[in-house]
Amino acid sequence: MLRYEKPSNTSDAAKEKRASFGQTYFDRDAHICKPVMVATTANNVNVRCGNGKDFGAITQIAKSGTSYPWVTTVGDWHAIEITINKRKQVGWISGVYSKIV
Numbered sequence: 001m002l003r004y005e006k007p008s009n010t011s012d013a014a015k016e017k018r019a020s021f022g023q024t025y026f027d028r029d030a031h032i033c034k035p036v037m038v039a040t041t042a043n044n045v046n047v048r049c050g051n052g053k054d055f056g057a058i059t060q061i062a063k064s065g066t067s068y069p070w071v072t073t074v075g076d077w078h079a080i081e082i083t084i085n086k087r088k089q090v091g092w093i094s095g096v097y098s099k100i101v
Helices: 012-033
Strands: 037-040 045-048 057-061 067-074 077-084 087-094 098-100
Touching: 057 077, 057 087
Parallel strands: none
Antiparallel strands: 037 067, 037 098, 045 057, 045 087, 067 077, 077 087
């Protein structure tokens, strides 16, 4: 405000008003930057290579409450980002055994 824009009104009240605008938008939009996660709700949840029981399991999540970054949801299935053998990939878990958190 003071170095770049240089408005005619640079009073403390003007600075506070401008800061309050920024805070309002930050408070409204800050959640957008937080990653959405999917947490398992059961033990031994299969992670599949597609969104259905017909797809093979690529790994299993042993512990209930384990969270992974959410990618998308199709029907009752959540795609998650999971690391298997040091390689990130997308796997699918049933919404019956998981929830978006």
